[in-house]
Amino acid sequence: MSLQVAPVNGTHIHYSQSGPKNGPALVFANSLGTDLRIWDDVVDALSSTFNIVTYDKRGHGLSGIGDAPYDVALHANDLIGLLDYLGLDQVIICGLSVGGLIAQKVTELVPNRVRGLILCDTAAKLGDYDSWNTRIEAIKADGIASMGDAIMERWLSPTFRKERVLETAMYRDMLVRTTVEGYIGTCIALRDGDLRDAAAKIAVPTLCICGSEDLATPPDVVRATADMIPNAEFELIDGVGHLPCIETPELLTRLIDRFTKEKNLV
Numbered sequence: 355m356s357l358q359v360a361p362v363n364g365t366h367i368h369y370s371q372s373g374p375k376n377g378p379a380l381v382f383a384n385s386l387g388t389d390l391r392i393w394d395d396v397v398d399a400l401s402s403t404f405n406i407v408t409y410d411k412r413g414h415g416l417s418g419i420g421d422a423p424y425d426v427a428l429h430a431n432d433l434i435g436l437l438d439y440l441g442l443d444q445v446i447i448c449g450l451s452v453g454g455l456i457a458q459k460v461t462e463l464v465p466n467r468v469r470g471l472i473l474c475d476t477a478a479k480l481g482d483y484d485s486w487n488t489r490i491e492a493i494k495a496d497g498i499a500s501m502g503d504a505i506m507e508r509w510l511s512p513t514f515r516k517e518r519v520l521e522t523a524m525y526r527d528m529l530v531r532t533t534v535e536g537y538i539g540t541c542i543a544l545r546d547g548d549l550r551d552a553a554a555k556i557a558v559p560t561l562c563i564c565g566s567e568d569l570a571t572p573p574d575v576v577r578a579t580a581d582m583i584p585n586a587e588f589e590l591i592d593g594v595g596h597l598p599c600i601e602t603p604e605l606l607t608r609l610i611d612r613f614t615k616e617k618n619l620v
């Protein structure tokens with residue numbers, strides 16, 4: 355399939371659409387320093403049922419950088435703009451890390467367009483002001499590669515890094531090839547983004563998922579966000595880090611499949 359691109363909010367958003375166009379729409383929003391390819395295995399498994407959209411948020415992958423720095427609302431409005439472009443009125447959103455923050459913000463901005471949320475390794479507030487500033491300053495001084503190994507330890511479990519050395523190197527490359535402007539722009543969005551008040555108002559079925567080895571958004575942080583969202587469920591995936599879509603796509607697929615069926619979203 356050829357590359358697909360949409361004009362959104364003054365920049366271009368690279369996206370991919372697969373599965374039946376008349377199926378329930380399921381959109382995946384990726385994390386800081388990754389692109390839409392992290393969902394490939396999950397998309398393959400779910401695309402017989404769902405009308406699936408994956409995309410690169412601005413400053414990442416093949417999307418434009420636009421005007422950096424960003425805030426969470428801008429990222430959320432980009433996703434809403436992409437949904438408008440694709441004519442998708444109502445969607446289920448699966449968001450990973452900052453993608454989960456974007457999913458929560460879309461739900462706050464346009465609640466009637468979101469049918470359900472799957473929040474992977476994310477929270478209503480990620481990290482603190484000082485730690486984001488430390489990362490931003492380090493990257494301004496020495497580039498993303500200077501933090502590449504440390505970030506792999508946050509992303510991937512020790513077992514994955516030991517047993518899947520080449521893939522770990524590949525995901526490190528994905529990270530360090532992100533533009534500095536887009537990466538720092540999104541760190542600023544994370545630094546300033548706080549959706550804790552909005553979490554209590556989420557009124558759609560929500561499943562929060564976390565890997566037990568996640569060092570970026572550890573299980574207690576994700577569980578605390580699940581506790582803020584009315585009737586949200588929480589699932590811990592044992593032995594996996596921050597990116598279950600990469601480490602255990604089969605299990606993530608099963609969780610999405612079960613949740614969407616139980617909540618009558620399919």
Ligand SMILES: O=C(O)CC1=CCC(=O)O1
Nearest residue numbers: 385386451452505508570
């Ligand atoms: O890079 C990390 O620490 C992991 C991460 C935090 C927010 C996000 O999207 O990824």
